[in-house]
Structure formats: structure tokens, C-alpha cells
Amino acid sequence: MKRWLNILIFISIVLLQHSLCKGQENKKNIGFLVPVCVYEGDTIPWIQLRDVYIFKPLNFKNDRERKEYYRLIYNVKKTLPISRKINQTIIETYEYLETLPDEKAKQKHIKRVEKGLKEQYSAQMKKLSFTQGKLLIKLVDRESNQTSYELVKAFMGPFKAGLYQAFAGLFGASLKKQYDAQGEDKLTERVVLLVENGQL
Template sequence: MKRWLNILIISLFILLNCFSIKAQKNNNSTSYLVPVCVYKGDTIPWIQLPQVYIFKPLKFKNDKEKRNYYRLVYNIKKTLPISKEINKAIIETYEYIETLPNEKAKQKHIKRVEKGLKEQYTARMKKLSFKQGKLLIKLIDRQSNQTSYEIVKAFMGPFKAGLYQAFAGLFGASLRKQYDPQGKDKLIERVVLLVESGQI
């Protein structure tokens, strides 16, 4: 009798454990593996939180000003990725050029890069509006910390830089335009920071 009672208790224990395991499997909670650090014997999860920007709320005088702001947000979302791609291409080109043995090899590589950039970006640039083009010039300066004119001059020489500057001048733009995040480009900087952090 005692033996049967032990078997019954063990069977119930196993059966209850099975239900418990099944209930845990059906739980819809999601778990994540994160890096940890050990501090004074305690294991603490280490999670890097994204930077969040808090600005004073904007006050629009009228609907036109509000529409202009949202148009700026749209234009930045369209041109910021292009400026980052161009900056990456500039860095990669510069680093590669430094490994080349002589000036002839460097010029040959720059011509290949120029051709590749034209093929890659001409169609996209044609789709940009005039305001987006001017904004892109500023954002390239923001990303690379040098004006578009300085970039063209460094890679292609002063003649081509002057030629491109004259062409831009025909349309009321300037490759020499510097980005001023504390002054006239303060609103652009605000929107860029919010876009980069995913807040808008």
C-alpha cells in the first residue's frame, strides 16, 4: 500500500511538472540576451540607451511657417542619407589614395571614383528639388567638416572646383557655403539630431 502511495505521489509530481513546463512554453513573453558586467559580485545587465534630445517646443506664427518646418523635415530625411553616403565615399577614397605609390596612380583612381559617383548619384540628384540640393551642400559640410568646394578641390584640383562653383552659382547656390549649427542653420541642426535619434 505504501509503495502504491509513493508511486502515486511521484506520478502526480511528474504530471504537475509537465503542466508547469507547458505553461512556461506557452508564455508569450519575449526575452533578450544582453551583455552584462559584474560589480561587487552582482551581475548587472549592460544596455546602451539611445541619446534623446529635448528641445523647447516650436511655436509657429502661421500655417505657412508650420508647413515650411515639415517640408524641412521631409527634405532632411531625403538628403541626410545621401550626405552620409558621400562622406563615407570621401573617407574611403582618401584612405585608399594614401596607399597608392605615385601621383599618376592617384589621379587614375580619382577619375574612376568620379565616374562611379556620377553613375551612382546622377539619377538621384536629378530627383532632388533646388532646396534639397542646397540643403545637401550644407549637410555634406556638416558630415565631412569641410565645404563641397574644398572636397572637390582636394580630389580634383582647383580648376574643377572653380568650374563646379561657377555652375552652382548660376543657380544661386554655393559650394563654399559653410554649415553653421549655432547660427542660421540652428533649425536644420535640431531636425538632423531628431532624425538621427529616431525621434521624428
């Protein structure tokens, strides 16, 4: 009888140890490492919180104005990522061009970049509405601090810049349009800040 009791106790201990080990394996680390600072001998977690933008509430005169505002939010969410990609491509292209030895190599690279951009973005650009296209032109200026016309002129020359400007002019748009965050684009700037910050 004592022998069976010893075997039972032994099996119970083995099973208990096994379940404890399993419990520790399945236990997830609840929490994460953060930077700390030491203040008067105390270690304090240091977490940088993102900015929170607070604007005066909008008062819409009618339902049409409210719909236009929500349409602006939709258009910004659709075009802002494209303008960022364009800006990143501009920076990368410019930095790479600086490493090339002569003008011929630079022009060859620009033609490759232009072809690649057309292949990559033509389908996406065709899906943009006229309003989204005009907004994209302004957001490119916001992101790069240069109008679309200046960018095309710098990379592809004045002839192509003039050609693209004339083409945009046929549809009532302008590649020379600048982004005015304090003036006519004040509402757009508000939406952009809120979208960038994840508040919209």
C-alpha cells in the same frame, strides 16, 4: 482488458512525449543576451540607452512657418543619407589614395571614382529640388567638416572646383557654403539630431 489498457497508456505516453518535444521545438527564445556588470555580488544587466533630445517646443507664427518646418524635416530625411554616403566615399577614396604609389595612379583612380559616382548618383541628384540641393551642400559640410568646394578642389583640382562653383552660382547656390549649427542652421541641426536619433 488489462492488455488494452497497457497499450492505451503506452500510446498516451508516447503521444504526450511527442507533443512535449514539439512544444519545446516551437518555443521561441523570449529575450536576448545583454552585457552585465557585477555590483556587490549581484549580476545586473547593463544596457546603454540612446540619447533622447528634448527641445523647447516650437511656436509657429502662422501656418506657412509650420509647413516650412515640416518641409525641412522631409528635406533632411531625403538628403541626410546622401550626405552620409558622400562622406563615406570621401573617407574610402582618401584612404585608398594613400596606398597608391604615384600621382598618375591617384589621378586615374579619382577619374574612376568620379565616373562611378556620376553613374550611381546622377539620377538621384536630378530628382532633388533646388532647396534640397542647397541643403545637401550644407549637410556634406556638416558630415565631412569641409565644404563641397574644398572637397572638389582636393580631389579634382582647382579648375574643376572653380567650374562647379560657377555652375552652382548660376542657380544661386554656392559650394563654399558652410554649415553653421549655432547660427543660421540651428533649426536644421535640431531636425538632423532628431532624425538621426529616430525621434522624427
